[in-house]
Amino acid sequence: MSTPSEPDPAPELEIVHLLRATTVELGLHSARFAQRHGMHPTDVRALIALMDARRAGEELSAGRLGAVLGLNSAGTTALVDRLEREGLVRRVRGARDRRRVVVEVEERAVQLGWASFGPLIERSVELLRGYDEHQRSAIRDFLRGVREAAAGGE
Structure with missing residues (x-):
């Protein structure tokens, strides 16, 4: 609650609450997409990260993708294997460093x-x-x- 010397926080809180509601709706939209295509929510997050990297002209190794998603090595390997089997990503040699394997979105x-x-x-x-x-x-x-x-x- 605000005191007489503090401005009323209601206009700011209204925006914060709208942002929260928007976040919930976006999460539900993403969950429907995942369910419709037989994916886990983390699969969708991985595809978004890979598309963002592609748009930015960046390459993501599996390790970097896992770090972005908060996954350990085994979880990242399982994720990339699953998405690769579905024809959604591929492992390729890096354009900048051919020794490096990167994950690209199909x-x-x-x-x-x-x-x-x-x-x-x-x-x-x-x-x-x-x-x-x-x-x-x-x-x-x-x-x-x-x-x-x-x-x-x-």
């Missing part, structure tokens, strides 16, 4: 993801086009800050 996974998440992405882009660059910058800063706070644990 086009089939991109198509599956786009079929499910594409309309949501398109709607989000449409909404963002309604904001000017200053507003988008504020949204970007806010989301980065929340992401960093969440990644920090506790």
Whole structure:
């Protein structure tokens, strides 16, 4: 509860609660995608990480993918093996260092993801086009800050 000298936190809390509700809805959307395609939620997280790396022009080794997902070596191997059997990823030699084996997302996974998440992405882009660059910058800063706070644990 705020005191007379403190501003009312309600407007900020409303945004925080909307962010939480959005996070829940996005999680449910992802869970439906996983269930529809016989995947574990971690499989979906792995595919997202691999697609993000691809978009950024980065290569992910299995070890780095496991670290991103918080998996141990055995869990990461099982995950990559499972996704490879499903034709969603492949192990290849690194482009920068041919001695290194990296995991790449297959086009089939991109198509599956786009079929499910594409309309949501398109709607989000449409909404963002309604904001000017200053507003988008504020949204970007806010989301980065929340992401960093969440990644920090506790």
